[in-house]
Amino acid sequence: MIRAYNVSKVYENGVVALKNVSFKIDKGDFVFVVGPSGAGKTTLIKLIFKEEEPTEGYLVVAGRNLSRLKRRDVPFYRRKIGVVFQDFRLLPQKTVFENVAFAMEVVEASKKEIHRKVPLVLELVGLLDRQKAFPSELSGGEKQRVALARAIVNNPEIIIADEPTGNLDPDTAWDIIDLLKEINLRGTTVVVATHASQIVNTMKQRVIALRKGLVVKDQERGGYRIEN
Amino acid sequence: MKIRTFAYFVKEAVKSMFRNGLMTLASIGAVAAALLVLGCFIIITLNINYIVSDIESQVEITAYLNDSLENDQINDIGREIIQIKGVKEVVFVSKAQALEEFKERLKEHKNILIGLEEDNPLPDSYRIKALTPEDVGFVAEKVSSIKGVAEVKYAKEVVDKLFTITRWIRIIALGFMAIFALVAVFIISNTIKITVFARRKEINIMKYIGATDWFIRWPFFIEGMLMGLIGASIAIGILMGGYYYLLKVLYTHIRIIKLLPIKYFYDYAGYMALAGAIIGSLGSTISIRKFLKV
Numbered sequence A: 001m002i003r004a005y006n007v008s009k010v011y012e013n014g015v016v017a018l019k020n021v022s023f024k025i026d027k028g029d030f031v032f033v034v035g036p037s038g039a040g041k042t043t044l045i046k047l048i049f050k051e052e053e054p055t056e057g058y059l060v061v062a063g064r065n066l067s068r069l070k071r072r073d074v075p076f077y078r079r080k081i082g083v084v085f086q087d088f089r090l091l092p093q094k095t096v097f098e099n100v101a102f103a104m105e106v107v108e109a110s111k112k113e114i115h116r117k118v119p120l121v122l123e124l125v126g127l128l129d130r131q132k133a134f135p136s137e138l139s140g141g142e143k144q145r146v147a148l149a150r151a152i153v154n155n156p157e158i159i160i161a162d163e164p165t166g167n168l169d170p171d172t173a174w175d176i177i178d179l180l181k182e183i184n185l186r187g188t189t190v191v192v193a194t195h196a197s198q199i200v201n202t203m204k205q206r207v208i209a210l211r212k213g214l215v216v217k218d219q220e221r222g223g224y225r226i227e228n
Numbered sequence B: 001m002k003i004r005t006f007a008y009f010v011k012e013a014v015k016s017m018f019r020n021g022l023m024t025l026a027s028i029g030a031v032a033a034a035l036l037v038l039g040c041f042i043i044i045t046l047n048i049n050y051i052v053s054d055i056e057s058q059v060e061i062t063a064y065l066n067d068s069l070e071n072d073q074i075n076d077i078g079r080e081i082i083q084i085k086g087v088k089e090v091v092f093v094s095k096a097q098a099l100e101e102f103k104e105r106l107k108e109h110k111n112i113l114i115g116l117e118e119d120n121p122l123p124d125s126y127r128i129k130a131l132t133p134e135d136v137g138f139v140a141e142k143v144s145s146i147k148g149v150a151e152v153k154y155a156k157e158v159v160d161k162l163f164t165i166t167r168w169i170r171i172i173a174l175g176f177m178a179i180f181a182l183v184a185v186f187i188i189s190n191t192i193k194i195t196v197f198a199r200r201k202e203i204n205i206m207k208y209i210g211a212t213d214w215f216i217r218w219p220f221f222i223e224g225m226l227m228g229l230i231g232a233s234i235a236i237g238i239l240m241g242g243y244y245y246l247l248k249v250l251y252t253h254i255r256i257i258k259l260l261p262i263k264y265f266y267d268y269a270g271y272m273a274l275a276g277a278i279i280g281s282l283g284s285t286i287s288i289r290k291f292l293k294v
């Protein structure tokens, strides 16, 4: 589903965020990308999402070579991927319902479809009773779940979550991870970037560990261990 | 595009216009001002053209005929002249008439012409009016090549001068139009830039959830177009009202100056509305371009 071939990313300011990274994620996988702050996790997600271009190497995602993807095809490619951003990126002037519905409006879904689907995903993330609230009225965990609802509403093939448990208390964090696992069990490929060692260790899923831009570990049913 | 999607775009555009109330007013004002100036120029230019071409077409060509032509031949020449392209009117002036006119002009000195009636030295002639000043030279040339025409005369300098004047008026007016249109585009693009900047986060998110460039662009496009159209409508309203009032005043007080009737400008009102829409959408296209590169 996602393959990286010797990918390197050097930002314009000279920071080397990724060095010669290669890996393979199959359809239906649940993968943690771990590593200390600055390791390059977000950068990797940005490359998969084509928000940034690799300096060297290339990625093939959902059967597309991203380096060859035409500009006008990028929106259609992105519709296949649901991203939960580290900073949520919710629209402050839209309600919970509208934020999720927005993702469907953008892909020109019908009103009927929107009114059928949005309550369903809000139910799934447990926010149906908060649908009229604005993001400023939500807790961090709730915002996280809205972002997740928006990411899954268009049935993407891949869900990528960047630090989805970032500032959440352990219980809420687990709720989010359980949700992601549930989505994964329905056949969606899930990639989660995180620091949360406890969760990673307990989940026993595939782990790709990054450090200073290098893949230092890639193992099935791995754990999180910060090596020095 | 689905109707519902289009309705969404229009709704977004109108919402955004209300949200930036003051800037929207400023943009509409800018378009209105630019088109007002443009419209004034159109009205002035067209009216000058109208008045001038009235004078221009009054520039006469006189074709003197050979002596000793039969009446039939004279009629044939007349028929031939009227068939030349650009000829508006042909009048025959006989030797006798010419002499009478000459006498009129000489007034008290007309005695010196006594005795010429028997042996009139003035030739028969045709007086020709052209449709436009551009036609005068051509018509004169054609007429002079007709058999039986001895000589052709017209006020060449007058025609040429009028010709240059109208040309310059056109060039200057066009120049001003271009400048004002550019200013309006600039102001609109700045207003929309403010909207776009205020909503850059939203645009970013839209891009990340898979919105196409056009999906993002449409609301801004419509917003610019609406501002342009509203500005144009205001300008058209003011110009039409003002011109209607001017015609009324002129008609009741100074009846000699004849201006173009108002219905002549209906087409131009349409063009101005179109210009407003183009200015608006151009402005919005310019301002959003750089925000789409994500």
Ligand SMILES: Nc1ncnc2c1ncn2[C@@H]1O[C@H](COP(=O)(O)OP(=O)(O)OP(=O)(O)O)[C@@H](O)[C@H]1O
Pocket (backbone or CB within 6 Å): A011, A012, A013, A015, A016, A017, A035, A036, A037, A038, A039, A040, A041, A042, A043, A044
């Ligand atoms: N837009 C950018 N321009 C320049 N340097 C950047 C940019 N984004 C990230 N970096 C740098 O690239 C390196 C990797 O950053 P990245 O955001 O990928 O780390 P991360 O693993 O997501 O960290 P965290 O766990 O703190 O989110 C860092 O050194 C960072 O400073």
Ligand SMILES: [Mg+2]
Pocket (backbone or CB within 6 Å): A041, A042, A043, A086, A162, A163
């Ligand atoms: Mg990060």
